[in-house]
Amino acid sequence: MAKIYRRLNLFLAKPLIDGRGLEDLLAKAPVDNYPMADILGIEGVLCVKRSTEKRPIWGPVLDEVAGRVIPGLANRSSSAVLLLRVDGDVFAFAFGYGRYLIEQSLFVQDFGIRTALNTLDDKSLRSVDLHTLEDQPVQKKSQAARDSEVGVFGIDILRDVLRAVTGVPKNGVAFVQIAGGDAMFSFGVEMEASDFPMLARRIKGYYLNDDYKKSFSWVDNVRKIKDEGSINALNSQLVQAVAARNPEVMVTLPEIGAWDTILGFSFTRKKDGVRPVIHAADYIDTIPELSRLTIDGLKNDRLFVHDVDGNITEHSVYRCIYFEIVDGDKTKIVFDGKWYEVDATFIGRIAATLDLIPISTLAFPAVEVWEEGGDSKIESEGNYNIRAAASHGYFLLDKKLVKTDRTTSPIELCDLLTPAKQLVHVKHRKGGSAGLSHLFAQGGVAAEIMLGDKAFRKKARTVLRGVNSAARDLVPLDTLRSADYEIVFLILGEASAVLKQSLPFFSKVNLSKAFENLSQRGFRVSIAGAPTTPRPIP
Structure with a gap:
């Protein structure tokens, strides 16, 4: 069979919990499962979403304009995921909208971005997506008119978290126009159906090496934590810290305030108790039973900002919390409602500069x-x-x-x-x-x-x-x-x-x-x- 050029999206699953099968990697959606063709010798399953046609929401407007029902107006999306076992790992090739069929928290969150950085020619980048760590975090996408070096994109290595990148593969990488963001690695390649295991095996090798550190070592400084399981575990530690009145828990405005007009601050359950400064203790004291505090409670409770004209604005307390957790050689930080992982070496460099x-x-x-x-x-x-x-x-x-x-x-x-x-x-x-x-x-x-x-x-x-x-x-x-x-x-x-x-x-x-x-x-x-x-x- 002749090889045909394909554009593919690949994910790497985390190790499956004992007793779970490939289908447990999928989100809850109606799918039909198809076994692999015997001739291919591939261990896996093809999952195709059961799709239905839907008339577009703008259809009635056209009907009214024409004075009759317009036939043939229909939207239909297709989604499929090929789940494969290769050398003890499980990979997911997503087709159409297939990435929405998988349970993202069960997949390796840096697989896409790291693999892309290991395979890209750092002088032939086409676009970068950045998340800038500011008081009002900013998402930016920069696209170059031609293949460019990383310096062209004006990246601030102290504050920018790289979320996605596209570009030309380096010599020796037999792919075309690769891209990676978080868990998904995208690439073009000439292939036939029997090549799926070989491609998965090769790309896993790219993921495991450290070539990216030659040109992109700064990406390890700070990264946003995406994995829902990790976030849930960190949120549990945060709740415990608040309940234990940990003095390291800070409550702060998640955005820049007009300080000359701010009268003070108060919290849910004590809205009229205006204080001139924000203290975590003032919030904690309003919680009736700390032992029953939940992450949903932190998200639902409010910090109220009172100005001199009597106006009141509000923010979720969870967004306002700043807290650091030391985990081995990493530091985890919650800031503006998002968790970040900061490399110990990077923290050391910042401390040395402050000195x-x-x-x-x-x-x-x-x-x-x-x-x-x-x-x-x-x-x-x-x-x-x-x-x-x-x-x-x-x-x-x-x-x-x-x-x-x-x-x-x-x-x-x-x-x-x-x-x-x-x-x-x-x-x-x-x-x-x-x-x-x-x-x-x-x-x-x-x-x-x-x-x-x-x-x-x-x-x-x-x-x-x-x-x-x-x-x-x-x-x-x-x-x-x-x-x-x-x-x-x-x-x-x-x-x-x-x-x-x-x-x-x-x-x-x-x-x-x-x-x-x-x-x-x-x-x-x-x-x-x-x-x-x-x-x-x-």
Whole structure:
């Protein structure tokens, strides 16, 4: 029989539990099973979904337009999965919509992406799908007009999780235009029916090698956990940690908040108990029976965000939880309702970078807290900046915006500027990772634009002159030496001594990136904390 070009999708199953058969790998769907043709000598079963024709939902509109029922309008989808036993492994070749017939949690979750990376020519990529670990996680797909190196796609190896990739196979790999994402490996090949076991065996070999580490070693830094079984087990550990009041469980906003307008926070079962900062203990105290807490309870409970105008927004508590679990040489992190696995070596590199960031020697006042009407209050960022500037002779630039063509909206040069050319960026710790990561990005962007854009410096000097005539000359119009400036990240509500250690992991990643980028441009970078203190009684 002549070989015919086919486009195939392949999955590798996890070891079957004793007593389970091939059909147990399928999701619940009506299928017809067909044994393999004896002449092929293949051990397996072909599962074909029983499909029915459905009239499209837009059919009635056409009937109305024509004034009669239009015949022949029908949708019909086909799905099939070929389940094979090869050398003790079970493989699934999916046809049509067959990938939806298998129970995804029973298959190896990195089989597709790892096999693709092991077989791709790293200089001939066509597209990449990325998940960027930000406060508001972003999914991105980049496609090149021609075969390209990985550097063309602008991947940030500190924050981007590679989800899928397509490209041209490297020399010696007898496939055409391969792709991989999570559990599914896709490829083109000339073949005949008897070749299925051979293909499965060869591709398993590609999966097992470590060739990808030559060009794609960074993909092991952080990966999203997809396996439902693993997620369920991690969720169980999370529930146990919450029930045990583990102090490492943090509750934080899953997105960037407008801190100058936020009055405070409350939780389900105590919606009126508004607090100025988010504490996990405030939520845990609302749970009537911790011993009966479930993951569904965490997902259904709400964090309420109250603003100064009386508006209330809400988020699932599960989305707001940040928690790290050490598992051997890996660290598992739940963040924005998703679980990630972080490599120990990567964690070590981030820790080493953080060790290089000095604590600022600048003097800052503590953040004032007080009780009012039965509610706890904390000093707003704006009021704190005013007080810090007045008490230490700093120039107040909070909310003093400078227009630039480099960003979509005007930006602050900084919140506080010292006569010694220290640009201080300030943010509350109370919001968790969302505000902090924004703080680090904000400081980096402002410094880079100030360094490279003369037009921005000219506008900044005008703003500075409006604040104080002595401040204007701190930013020269022409030659600016980055080494003359220090970028200071000030975090309110946390002492400097424990600040770096207490940051959420992804905030540590973003701080490390900001430090490296700014240092490479010649800026000095430091970090500082301002602990809380009771407001003096008048």
